[in-house]
Amino acid sequence: MNCALISVGTELLFGQITNTNTVYLSKRLNELGINVYYHFTVGDNCRRLEEILNYAMKNTDLIITTGGLGPTQDDLTRETVAKAMGKNLVLHRPSMERLESFFKDLNRSMCENNKKQAYLPEDSIVLQNNKGTAPGFIIENMGKVIISLPGPPKEMIGMFEDCVGGYLREKSKSTIYSSVLRFFGIGESSLETELLDLITKQENPTIAPYAKEGEVSLRVTAKAENENAAMKLIEPIVREIRSKVGTYLYSDQDEELVEVVAKALMEKEISISIAESCTGGLLAGRLTAVPGISKCFHAGYITYSNEAKMKMLGVGQDTLDLWGAVSEETAKEMVLRLREKTNSDLCVSITGIAGPDGGTEDKPVGLVYIGLLYKEHLTVQRIKAFGDRDRIRNYSVLSALNMIRNVIK
Amino acid sequence: MNCALISVGTELLFGQITNTNTVYLSKRLNELGINVYYHFTVGDNCRRLEEILNYAMKNTDLIITTGGLGPTQDDLTRETVAKAMGKNLVLHRPSMERLESFFKDLNRSMCENNKKQAYLPEDSIVLQNNKGTAPGFIIENMGKVIISLPGPPKEMIGMFEDCVGGYLREKSKSTIYSSVLRFFGIGESSLETELLDLITKQENPTIAPYAKEGEVSLRVTAKAENENAAMKLIEPIVREIRSKVGTYLYSDQDEELVEVVAKALMEKEISISIAESCTGGLLAGRLTAVPGISKCFHAGYITYSNEAKMKMLGVGQDTLDLWGAVSEETAKEMVLRLREKTNSDLCVSITGIAGPDGGTEDKPVGLVYIGLLYKEHLTVQRIKAFGDRDRIRNYSVLSALNMIRNVIK
Numbered sequence: 001m002n003c004a005l006i007s008v009g010t011e012l013l014f015g016q017i018t019n020t021n022t023v024y025l026s027k028r029l030n031e032l033g034i035n036v037y038y039h040f041t042v043g044d045n046c047r048r049l050e051e052i053l054n055y056a057m058k059n060t061d062l063i064i065t066t067g068g069l070g071p072t073q074d075d076l077t078r079e080t081v082a083k084a085m086g087k088n089l090v091l092h093r094p095s096m097e098r099l100e101s102f103f104k105d106l107n108r109s110m111c112e113n114n115k116k117q118a119y120l121p122e123d124s125i126v127l128q129n130n131k132g133t134a135p136g137f138i139i140e141n142m143g144k145v146i147i148s149l150p151g152p153p154k155e156m157i158g159m160f161e162d163c164v165g166g167y168l169r170e171k172s173k174s175t176i177y178s179s180v181l182r183f184f185g186i187g188e189s190s191l192e193t194e195l196l197d198l199i200t201k202q203e204n205p206t207i208a209p210y211a212k213e214g215e216v217s218l219r220v221t222a223k224a225e226n227e228n229a230a231m232k233l234i235e236p237i238v239r240e241i242r243s244k245v246g247t248y249l250y251s252d253q254d255e256e257l258v259e260v261v262a263k264a265l266m267e268k269e270i271s272i273s274i275a276e277s278c279t280g281g282l283l284a285g286r287l288t289a290v291p292g293i294s295k296c297f298h299a300g301y302i303t304y305s306n307e308a309k310m311k312m313l314g315v316g317q318d319t320l321d322l323w324g325a326v327s328e329e330t331a332k333e334m335v336l337r338l339r340e341k342t343n344s345d346l347c348v349s350i351t352g353i354a355g356p357d358g359g360t361e362d363k364p365v366g367l368v369y370i371g372l373l374y375k376e377h378l379t380v381q382r383i384k385a386f387g388d389r390d391r392i393r394n395y396s397v398l399s400a401l402n403m404i405r406n407v408i409k
Numbered sequence: 410m411n412c413a414l415i416s417v418g419t420e421l422l423f424g425q426i427t428n429t430n431t432v433y434l435s436k437r438l439n440e441l442g443i444n445v446y447y448h449f450t451v452g453d454n455c456r457r458l459e460e461i462l463n464y465a466m467k468n469t470d471l472i473i474t475t476g477g478l479g480p481t482q483d484d485l486t487r488e489t490v491a492k493a494m495g496k497n498l499v500l501h502r503p504s505m506e507r508l509e510s511f512f513k514d515l516n517r518s519m520c521e522n523n524k525k526q527a528y529l530p531e532d533s534i535v536l537q538n539n540k541g542t543a544p545g546f547i548i549e550n551m552g553k554v555i556i557s558l559p560g561p562p563k564e565m566i567g568m569f570e571d572c573v574g575g576y577l578r579e580k581s582k583s584t585i586y587s588s589v590l591r592f593f594g595i596g597e598s599s600l601e602t603e604l605l606d607l608i609t610k611q612e613n614p615t616i617a618p619y620a621k622e623g624e625v626s627l628r629v630t631a632k633a634e635n636e637n638a639a640m641k642l643i644e645p646i647v648r649e650i651r652s653k654v655g656t657y658l659y660s661d662q663d664e665e666l667v668e669v670v671a672k673a674l675m676e677k678e679i680s681i682s683i684a685e686s687c688t689g690g691l692l693a694g695r696l697t698a699v700p701g702i703s704k705c706f707h708a709g710y711i712t713y714s715n716e717a718k719m720k721m722l723g724v725g726q727d728t729l730d731l732w733g734a735v736s737e738e739t740a741k742e743m744v745l746r747l748r749e750k751t752n753s754d755l756c757v758s759i760t761g762i763a764g765p766d767g768g769t770e771d772k773p774v775g776l777v778y779i780g781l782l783y784k785e786h787l788t789v790q791r792i793k794a795f796g797d798r799d800r801i802r803n804y805s806v807l808s809a810l811n812m813i814r815n816v817i818k
Contacts, residue, residue, distance in 0.1 A: 007448075009619070010617060011617065011619040011626075011628065012431075012435070012448065013435055013445040013446070013447075013448065014435055014436065014439055014445070014587065014628060014630075015431070015432045015433065015434070015435030015436035015437075015439065015445075016432075016436075016589065016619065016626060016628060016663075017432070017619065017621060018427060018428070018429055018432050019427070019428055019431070019432075019448075020427055022421075022424070022428070022450070023424045023425075023426070023427050023428075024424065025424070026421070026422055026423055026424030027423065027424035027425075028424075030423055030424065036422040036423070036424075037422070037451070037452065037457060038422075038449065038450065038451060038457070038461070039416075039421065039422065039428075039448070039449070039450030039451075040447065040448070040449055040450075041431070041447065041448030041449075042446070042447060042448075043446065044617075048446060048447070051468075052447070055464060059460075070597075070598075071598055071601075072597075072598070072601050072608075072618065073608065073609075074617060111598055111601075111602045113598070113601070113602075114598065152620060153622075154622075154796060154797075154800070178423065180425065188479075188481075189479075189480055189481075189520060189522070189523070192480075192481055192520075192522070193520045193522075199481075199482065200482075208419060208420065208483060209481065210418070210420040210425060210426065211561060212426060213562075217420075217425060219420065219423060219425060221423075274711075276690075278697075279694070279697075280690075280693050280694050280696070280697025280698075280706075280709070281685075281689075281690030281691065281692070281693035281694035281697065281709055281711065282690065282694040282697075283690070284689050284690035284694075284711050285688070285689050285690035285691040285693075285694040287689070288687075288688075288689025288690065288691075288711075288713065289689075289798065289799060289802070291764075291765055291766065291798060292766075294713060294714065297689075297713055298713050298714040298716065298717045299711065299712065299713060299714070299717040299720075299721060300689070300690055300709075300710075300711030300713065301709075301710065301711070301721075302683075302690065302693050302697075302708065302709030302710070302711070303708065304697065304703060304706055304707050304708060304709070305703065305707040305708070307707065308707045308708040311708075311750075312708060312710075341720075355700075356700055357700065357701075387563065389698065389700055390698060391563070393698070
C-alpha cells in the first residue's frame with residue numbers, strides 16, 4: 001500500500017512553523033509496512049488542496065491529511081476532502097454534543113465558530129479527539145482511503161494512536177522493517193566509503209546513510225512477510241557493519257545519544273553531576289528530559305563566568321589566571337572540585353568558546369574542553385567544533401555524552 | 410511570482426529527519442514577495458521526482474529543490490532536473506578543481522564518488538558551495554526557473570544567502586511583507602474571537618492566527634509595491650490588535666520569547682541568576698543561546714533533588730518537610746537563598762512535577778511554582794501545565810520568561 005501525506009496550512013508555506021507531523025506519520029506508516037511516497041504541503045486554499053488531493057488519489061491508495069479541521073475561517077479540509085470523495089457534509093450529533101460539554105466543563109461559552117467542527121463527510125468513520133475539540137474522520141471510496149487528522153501535533157498523535165493505527169494494521173499486507181543505526185564521530189562520506197561494498201551489493205535489505213547535525217545514521221530496511229522474517233534478513237548485515245565501523249556505533253535502535261547514556265547510567269546506578277560553562281545548562285537540560293533520571297542526577301552547576309567557577313565550585317584563581325577559563329587545566333579542576341561538592345561517581349565539566357565572539361588566534365571559537373572524572377579515572381578531551389553558536393554548543397553536548405557512554409561501558 | 414519547494418530525500422519519507430529547509434526558504438521567499446504555493450517531498454526516485462517537477466512546472470514559475478546533490482548513489486537531483494529542463498549534464502571544470510583542492514587541503518584522498526558533484530546541467534548558472542562539497546545551480550528555460558540547492562541546512566542556507574537571494578530580488582516584481590505578532594497566555598480560538606471583526610473584514614492586509622506549543626501567533630500580511638507601502642497598510646491593523654489583546658503580546662517582530670527577554674535584560678543591564686529543579690537546566694540553556702548574555706547571566710543552580718536544594722542553595726529542611734519541594738514556600742525560599750548566593754538583581758526559581766510519574770491528587774503532574782525576586786519585589790506564580798514531560802517543561806520555561814518580561818518592563 002502506498003501513501004501520500006498532505007499537510008494543510010498557509011502558516012507552513014510562510015515558514016512560520018516546522019512540520020513535525022510528517023516526521024511522526026512517516027515513521028508509524030513505515031512500521032506498518034506502508035510506503036510513504038509523497039509529502040505535500042498546501043495552503044488554506046480550496047482549489048489547490050483539491051488539485052493536490054486528486055494528484056495524490058491518482059498516484060497512491062491512502063492519503064492522510066493533517067490540519068484545517070479547526071474552528072476558524074481558514075479551516076477548509078472537511079469540505080474539500082468531502083468534495084474530492086463525492087460526499088456531502090452532515091451534522092454528526094455525538095460530536096456536537098461532545099463539543100458542547102467540552103466548553104461546559106471549562107465554564108466557557110462555546111464560540112459559534114466551533115460548531116463547524118461537527119459537520120463531517122457523510123458515511124465517514126468519525127475519530128474522536130481526546131486532546132482537543134476537532135474530530136477527525138476516515139472516508140473509504142472509489143478504492144481509495146482518505147484519513148483526515150487535526151493539525152496540532154499532540155492532537156494528531158493522540159488520534160492516530162487511539163484510532164488510526166489499528167485501522168491501518170488491518171489494511172496493510174506486508175511489513176517493511178527498518179533498523180536504524182546511529183553513529184557519532186564519523187562523517188557521511190567516510191561511512192559510505194567504509195561500507196561501499198555492502199552498499200553497492202544491496203537488494204533486500206537496502207542500506208541508506210544520511211547525515212544529521214554532528215551525527216550520521218544508517219537505515220537498513222528489509223521487506224518481508226512479518227517482522228521476524230525481516231529481522232532475519234537485517235541481522236547479518238548489521239553484524240557486518242559492526243565489524244567495520246562498530247567503534248562509532250552508539251545505537252542500533254534509533255535512540256538518541258542522550259537516551260542511550262541516561263539508560264546506561266540508570267541501569268548501572270551511576271550517580272552523575274555536571275558543571276557547565278559555555279553549554280549553559282543544555283547538557284543537564286537534555287539529560288533531565290529522560291524520565292527516571294532523578295535516580296542518578298541530583299546537582300548541576302552552571303558556572304558561566306570565571307567568578308562563578310571560583311565561588312560556586314572552588315576553582316582556583318591561579319588556575320584561571322595562568323591557563324584561562326577555556327583550558328585543559330580548568331576543565332580538570334572543575335571536575336575535581338565538583339567531585340568534592342557532590343561526591344558523584346561521575347563528574348563532567350564543559351568549558352569552551354561557543355561564539356560568535358570571544359575567540360582569539362590561540363583559542364578560537366569552537367575550542368571546547370570536556371572534563372570527565374569517573375571513579376578515579378580522570379580524562380580531559382579537547383574538541384574543535386565548527387559552525388555557529390548553536391551548532392558548537394550542540395556538538396559539545398554530544399561529545400560529552402559520547403565520552404560518558406564510552407567510559408561507563 | 411509563484412513558487413514550489415521540492416525536498417528530495419527518502420530519509421524524509423521515512424520520518425528520520427525533520428524538514429527545516431522548507432521553513433527557512435518559505436520565510437525568505439515571502440520576504441522577497443514570492444508566493445510559496447506548495448511544499449513537495451519526494452524520495453530518491455527518478456520517476457516520482459520527474460513527475461513532481463512536471464506538476465510543479467505546470468503550476469508555478471519558480472521551483473527550488475533541496476537535496477540529492479551529494480556524492481552517494483542515491484543522489485539523483487542533477488540528472489533528473491536536467492532531464493525535466495531538456496538539458497544534458499556536462500563537466501564543470503572549476504567545480505572539479507575546487508573539489509580536488511578541498512580534499513587536498515584536508516590531506517585526504519577524494520573518494521571517486523565525489524566527482525559526480527562536478528557534472529552539472531549545461532547552460533546553468535553554477536552556485537559555489539562555501540560550506541560543503543556539492544555545488545548548486547540555476548537553470549532558466551521555457552519560462553521557468555529551477556534552482557537546486559544542497560540538502561544539509563547549513564550548506565543550503567549559505568548558498569542561498571551568498572548567491573540566490575540577490576538573483577531572486579532581481580526577478581521579483583512585488584513585495585509581500587508580513588508582521589508576525591506573538592502572544593503568550595491566550596489560546597487560538599479566544600484570540601480569533603477577540604479579533605473576529607478584524608478577521609472577517611480582512612482584505613489587504615490579511616490576518617491569520619496559528620497555534621504553536623504553548624503560544625499563539627498572528628500573521629498580518631500586506632501586498633504592496635515596496636516595504637514602506639506595505640508597512641503603511643499593516644500599522645493601523647497592528648495598533649487595533651494591540652488595543653484589544655496587547656497584554657498578551659510579547660513581540661511584533663516574530664522574535665522568540667527568550668530573545669525578547671534576553672535583549673531586555675542586556676539593554677537594561679539587569680543581572681540574573683537561576684535555580685531550576687524540574688526544568689533541569691532548560692531555562693538557563695535557552696537564555697545562554699543568545700550571544701552576549703554573559704553580560705547579565707553568570708550563575709545557575711540545577712537543584713534536582715531535595716538534598717541539592719539544601720546543600721547548594723541553603724533551602725531549609727523544615728520548609729521541605731513541611732511544604733514539600735513543589736510548593737510556593739520552597740519556590741520563594743529558593744529565590745531568597747539564590748539572592749544571598751549571587752546578589753543578582755533578578756533571581757528566578759522553578760520547582761514542579763514534570764511527569765509522567767511523581768504526581769499525587771494534591772500535587773498532580775504539571776503543577777509548577779515559579780519564584781521571582783526582582784530587586785525587592787518578590788512573587789511566586791503557580792501554574793498548571795498540561796501534556797507530556799517535554800511540554801510541561803517547555804511551558805514552565807516560557808511561563809518563567811514571560812514573568813521576567815513583565816516584571817522588568
